[in-house]
Amino acid sequence: MSAEPGGPESASTKRRRNTAKQRAVLEVLGTSERFRSAQQLFVVLRSQRPMRIGLTSVYRILRTLADDQIAETQRAEDGETLYRLRTEPGHRHYLICRLCGRAVGFIPTAIEEQTTGLSAQHGFSDVTHYVDVYGICPQCLRAPVTDDR
Amino acid sequence: MSAEPGGPESASTKRRRNTAKQRAVLEVLGTSERFRSAQQLFVVLRSQRPMRIGLTSVYRILRTLADDQIAETQRAEDGETLYRLRTEPGHRHYLICRLCGRAVGFIPTAIEEQTTGLSAQHGFSDVTHYVDVYGICPQCLRAPVTDDR
């Protein structure tokens, strides 16, 4: 619960090894700007790569990347966690295609102000907000799942 | 996917039986305005009621209530589905205490306009937005989980 900067499990301080598996996950993540699940990435890694990575490692590596702020995550409508490489610093929100994961970023300024005000007004602390928008992108509307995902 | 008013699985038309189990779930839901999970409700039903309801039925009844718009649902931060009786018609958003489920409703007018504009701009269809805010309410901050939940 409490933040201990520099502590043993602090996000950016822990030193990581540089392994082939980690690099592979990072590379596959880099092939698309879309949000993809651990399971999807696992399938791509298994099929497009000669290496035999385990599903467990994919989950572990993705989590580490998210902890290190290298990847950003998003919850799909069904609760699955989706990942993609972080391109810009800071917290953002997305309009995501529920079929292919294509994402259009935006910053809901008004909502952020409103929620901040609401929280203060009702005395809530440790407030986190989620503003997610899902839809079907024009490409998928005419031809569902055309490419990689 | 398509809407067929009056069809066999249409939400408000299907006739339901009036059973003791359904009434029990409805009554327990009525004891609080907080959002609670099926598992939490199951525990309450098992302990506070002489009847032996099954977890499956709790899930089924809650889903039916949600389909009939009698209950409204919310996704917890960990993906669990939370329920509570619907008090007002229409879609609302909430600032929810992640410890006790207490909810403060609000309508993010600005965000709704912004997302509508964004969707149109990028050609997305079937757009749905989720604006969820989680925090710790003042009561839980000083005395975590004091009452029923």
Added chain:
DNA sequence: CTACATGCAAAGAATTTGCAAATCA
């Protein structure tokens, strides 16, 4: 009576954990 409701056990799906074997530094 008969369709709908219920319970239990099993199935599912996403994710995590235990632990021994592999490997980076």
Added chain:
DNA sequence: TGATTTGCAAATTCTTTGCATGTAG
């Protein structure tokens, strides 16, 4: 070498399904 990382199988957690039995109307 020595601590991390990895993989597999098993465990977890939430939720749904199959199916035989119970019950409202």
